[in-house]
Amino acid sequence: MNGGNSNSDEVFGAFRLGSMALALPMDMLREVVPFTRLQQLPTAAPWVLGGLDLRGVLVPVVDLSVLLGQTEQANHRQCVVVVAHEGRLAGIVATAVDCLFSANTNQLNAFHSTDAVGRVARGSLQNPSSGKLLSVLCAQALMALPQLPAVSDPEPHRQSHALSQEHASAEEHHRVPLLLMRSQGLLFAVNPEEIETTMPRAQLKSKDVCNGHYKGNAIYREREIPAISLTDYLNFGVEAGPLKTNMCVGDPAQPAFVLRFGQGAMAVLIDEILDIVQVNPNQLIDLPNIAVLKTKVLRQTIAVHSIYPEQPHDEHFYVIHPKGMVADQGLKALADLVHRAENTKDVPEESDHQRKGLRRLEVDQRVIVFDMNGDHVIPISEIAEVLPYRGVKEAFPRDNPFRGIMTHRNRAIPVVDLAQHLGLPRQKLNTSSNVLVVHLENQPIGLAVGCLRSIEQANWSPEVPVLGAARTERSGVNKLTKKLAEVLVGNERKLLEIISAREEAQRFAECHLAARCDQTALSPEQEKQLECTHTAEA
Incomplete structure (x- = not known):
């Protein structure tokens, strides 16, 4: 049986359809959604119930009980298990999702069948925790069923989501933080661990050489550092609206985040800091290599509904890569220029502590x-x-x-x-x-x-x-x-x-x-004492 070979262990998601106990490997399970009203699909297969609207994509939903010729039971249709395999999606109607379990695949008792329907069942496997036998489905055979209009996966980068609170808790350890912000009507995000700090109010000082994305100098830790507009630096053209389209010296102070450039620093001006969240890195989508995008700075994006599922609209956050900005020779030259200018000033001896503080990132x-x-x-x-x-x-x-x-x-x-x-x-x-x-x-x-x-x-x-x-x-x-x-x-x-x-x-x-x-666990003595007390009160 080779039960001790940990390399053969695999995680499965267990679910039920009526009296059938089923399972699928976790890497093929995309997510579980409630069973809602389906749209009709152009197929004559009676076991294809219709199409489920999954964020703008119609996913065909299969009822395995109808496929196997059993009596149709509408009350068994409580949720839909979305299966992803080789770039295609399909849904399996289910009564309930049971649990996750890990089992040795060498202990799978394979089923052998010559017809397309029979190959949907891969074999039987025992859940080591409960001892229950389950039928493991074959996603490849499911997608190969005749008359199944499987749909292309619009999000192939995504991995399986949690089927239970236990799995969701485990995923928390692999999440990454994102600081969400808005600038001139656009949404941006940055890992707060990759920036030095944020400034709630960056007040600018006028400079004669200001032009383009360089807006002046901001006071940071008792010294001047250059301040640039994020959207101007990225060459984003934003239509005029209720938010400011260009930030000039003399405007009210606004938020910024600070990047470190060697011994110098730079403030990146934005309009508003929105939130700090933790996200699954698999939800980050790589941006295409388009010339107009500064792909060294904007490498990824994340959909708003991936962070806030209750807001299923089409907006997204551009994810900023701070190392790409630090590697920009133009920004580096600007930061060095202001840093050298600050060093030529007469700085009191007691301010040496603050100057050293700019280079203490390793211990801060x-x-x-x-x-x-x-x-x-x-x-x-x-x-x-x-x-x-x-x-x-x-x-x-x-x-x-x-x-x-x-x-x-x-x-x-x-x-x-x-x-x-x-x-x-x-x-x-x-x-x-x-x-x-x-x-x-x-x-x-x-x-x-x-x-x-x-x-x-x-x-x-x-x-x-x-x-x-x-x-x-x-x-x-x-x-x-x-x-x-x-x-x-x-x-x-x-x-x-x-x-x-x-x-x-x-x-x-x-x-x-x-x-x-x-409070629910009382000793016999406590229960007896409590009973006597109630009797005395009566």
Whole structure:
């Protein structure tokens, strides 16, 4: 049987159609969608129920029970398992999706058939966890069925999506962060780990040599750095609209992200920072090599509905490749020119610390700066997603830091007031507030905070006593020590407390979520005591 050969192990997705227990290899499963009204397709095969509208593509849906000559059971059609094989898509109607399991393919008992329908069943395989026998389907034989109008796969880059919450949780470890932004009506994204920082307000100083995408100099860490317009640099022509089409010196300060050019730096001007999300890298689509596109800077794109499934429109984010901008000789020369000009100025000796700070990327750590009854920071590595504070129905006492539940990506996320959870005054949260999502092992937790200020590089300090009055947690334990980080907020350098989002989310889960489960398990003595108490009260 060769059961110990781990190289033969394969992951399968198990699903049911009536009384049939079926399975398919995970690399052939694209996704599972609800069974909805189908459109008629030009085929005479009675087992092709119709076409499912899957984001603008009609995918033929097959009912295997009809194909096998069984009695048609409409109540068995609850969902559709979309199968992808060799660049083509088809759907299999199913009653329910059961689980994922890993099994040794050497233990597959092959079926042998001479007709096209019989070859759809590849063989039988046992689920090692449940001991249940399943019929493994052959995707190649399915696509080869006569009269099946299989459709070309419009998204061949995509891999199989999750069939269960367990698989979705495993995929979280392979996601990449994206900072979403808007500039002159266009949507852009960049990996925040590949930029130095963000500037919420980049105020420009007038320069006589400004032209093209160079808009002047911005003040960054007490020094001047050049500022360029992102859309002007990319030569994107944007129609006039409610947003600014050209940014000139003297306009109000606007957001920017900062790139490092050797010893110098550069601010890239945008209009608005929208969100920070985590995405599956397989959802990134490579851009074609078109001359008008700066493909060294814009290599990929990602559809909006891949990030926000509740917004199924055709917009997409251009994904910026910062290394392509840093390699641009024109930008590098501009950054070096301004850097040399700054070095010729009379800089006080005490500012040497700030100059060295521009070259400390190797030892700095990235943090999110946010308002929570004052400025605080959280390491960006601990945050899975940043969501707007909306859709949270507050229906709990004000003395409880638990604010309510929000739904995102088909998961219910408990939202806790982080300030109140830490013993600080309860926050006044509104639509401009944010929820920092932390993924624990089995449950995401949302930490509600005020508005986000920026993403910054920070110098970490050893643990020191908390400045000011000692805070008391809800459990009554004084918090005597904290870590501080030196962070540049605007043009002011501050020492801010570092909050561990993961530790606080775990503490909330242990105190509130785990306690609810513990209440169901009472010892016989506790049950007897509780019964006596109820009798006495009666």
